[in-house]
Amino acid sequence: MARPYRISIVSLGCPKNLVDAEVMCGTLASAGFQLTNDREAADLLLVNTCSFIADARDEAHEEIREALRWKRLGRGRRRVAVAGCLPQREPGQTATAYPEVDLFLSLDDVPRAARLVRELFQTGLADRNVPAGSLPTYLYDHTAPRLTLTPSSYAYLKIAEGCDHRCAYCSIPSIRGHQRSRTIASLLEECRQLLGQGARELNLIGQDSSRYGLDLAEPASLAALVREIDRLEGDFWVRVLYTHPRYVDDALIDTLAASRHVVPYLDIPLQHISDGVLKAMRRGLGSRETRALMARLRERWPGVAVRTTFLVGFPGETESDFNELLDYVTEYRFERLGVFAFSAEPGTPAAALTEGVVPAEEAQARRDAIMARQQEIATAMNQALVGRTLRVLVDGSERPGRYLGRTSADAPEIDNVVHLRGPRGALEGNFAEVRIDKASAYDLTGTAV
Numbered sequence: 001m002a003r004p005y006r007i008s009i010v011s012l013g014c015p016k017n018l019v020d021a022e023v024m025c026g027t028l029a030s031a032g033f034q035l036t037n038d039r040e041a042a043d044l045l046l047v048n049t050c051s052f053i054a055d056a057r058d059e060a061h062e063e064i065r066e067a068l069r070w071k072r073l074g075r076g077r078r079r080v081a082v083a084g085c086l087p088q089r090e091p092g093q094t095a096t097a098y099p100e101v102d103l104f105l106s107l108d109d110v111p112r113a114a115r116l117v118r119e120l121f122q123t124g125l126a127d128r129n130v131p132a133g134s135l136p137t138y139l140y141d142h143t144a145p146r147l148t149l150t151p152s153s154y155a156y157l158k159i160a161e162g163c164d165h166r167c168a169y170c171s172i173p174s175i176r177g178h179q180r181s182r183t184i185a186s187l188l189e190e191c192r193q194l195l196g197q198g199a200r201e202l203n204l205i206g207q208d209s210s211r212y213g214l215d216l217a218e219p220a221s222l223a224a225l226v227r228e229i230d231r232l233e234g235d236f237w238v239r240v241l242y243t244h245p246r247y248v249d250d251a252l253i254d255t256l257a258a259s260r261h262v263v264p265y266l267d268i269p270l271q272h273i274s275d276g277v278l279k280a281m282r283r284g285l286g287s288r289e290t291r292a293l294m295a296r297l298r299e300r301w302p303g304v305a306v307r308t309t310f311l312v313g314f315p316g317e318t319e320s321d322f323n324e325l326l327d328y329v330t331e332y333r334f335e336r337l338g339v340f341a342f343s344a345e346p347g348t349p350a351a352a353l354t355e356g357v358v359p360a361e362e363a364q365a366r367r368d369a370i371m372a373r374q375q376e377i378a379t380a381m382n383q384a385l386v387g388r389t390l391r392v393l394v395d396g397s398e399r400p401g402r403y404l405g406r407t408s409a410d411a412p413e414i415d416n417v418v419h420l421r422g423p424r425g426a427l428e429g430n431f432a433e434v435r436i437d438k439a440s441a442y443d444l445t446g447t448a449v
């Protein structure tokens with residue numbers, strides 16, 4: 001075949017999984033493969049899966065089936081590869097379920113993607129590289145070829161991978177392995193690379209960003225990393241995602257609040273507020289400490305937009321536990337909030353709990369009640385922005401003169417967006433001052449001034 005093989009990729013799940021896909025794309029491109037968004041033109045479809053909860057697995061299975069339908073239409077010319085957390089977590093089951101899949105990639109195969117795909121095309125892979133299921137240890141660094149798949153305005157910076165917490169409901173440590181952090185030097189080099197490519201926002205991610213560096217031979221910290229990033233010149237935003245309340249202390253809050261690049265935003269999943277439920281979830285801190293920390297966060301970092309995530313319907317959660325949480329959501333008024341209804345994850349301690357199991361419909365009803373309360377809060381907060389002029393990072397355009405952007409209180413893909421009018425062609429990938437004309441619960445509309 002004269003022309004290079006063409007590869008199309010679909011990446012599911014969280015930004016940490018997306019960065020793996022970006023490293024695989026960089027590796028494949030630097031090995032001479034061509035990446036394409038046009039599936040019809042592709043020779044191989046790479047499905048990068050997520051599997052941390054049942055819904056995510058369902059989505060992954062549907063995407064794999066879709067890819068295999070695409071393969072069958074190729075009359076033997078097309079190949080399908082499956083990567084990410086599903087083959088990592090369930091290698092045998094996934095391989096048995098999909099005999100037509102040509103190649104599997106574990107999380108440790110990310111840097112080997114090009115070699116394995118070349119082998120597949122040249123000689124075929126009899127064993128299909130079915131993963132062994134051992135805990136992964138791989139973590140890319142600034143020397144890894146990486147092709148970002150996000151809009152050019154922002155990029156994710158994976159500062160660490162894996163997790164050493166053992167929250168009772170969570171399967172991530174058994175999929176992604178132990179915490180392993182990048183060095184500050186490597187991260188600074190990658191910051192320069194990403195800023196050099198035009199990114200105006202760097203989103204710091206890990207399974208628990210607030211434990212960054214504690215596992216390094218020369219221990220570091222998130223605060224130390226932020227201070228180093230602060231030395232970098234340029235007009236760009238830094239956003240901290242995925243912190244754990246147990247590791248957010250006053251020193252970190254003060255460093256973030258004083259930083260010249262870090263935006264006044266903190267993602268800090270609390271999961272619950274009831275003492276009994278937090279203990280049963282093995283979150284490592286109780287209600288009193290959580291409330292005290294969250295109060296200090298507002299005091300020490302005025303104007304910070306707080307994003308959190310709650311999990312309702314955990315076994316043993318009573319009506320009064322739930323009401324305590326609903327009251328706390330009303331009282332604290334989070335700027336950004338997500339809620340999950342508990343689902344028992346195979347292999348987690350919570351899946352073995354039989355006492356006080358909350359029926360799925362009741363868990364869903366509790367989730368909906370919190371989201372309804374949050375919608376009232378979000379609407380009032382957004383309405384208060386009408387008439388104000390905000391700094392917005394423009395991620396893309398909806399049509400000529402119409403753009404999509406985000407304020408400093410909005411992380412990519414999970415928070416609000418700003419629909420804005422502005423001069424044609426100039427704004428994409430840049431900051432704009434936007435007068436807010438209209439607001440709904442989760443969107444703003446405005447005009448670039």
Ligand code: SF4
Nearest residue numbers: 163165167170172207
């Ligand atoms: S901190 Fe807890 S919830 Fe988050 S990835 Fe680790 S074990 Fe899972």
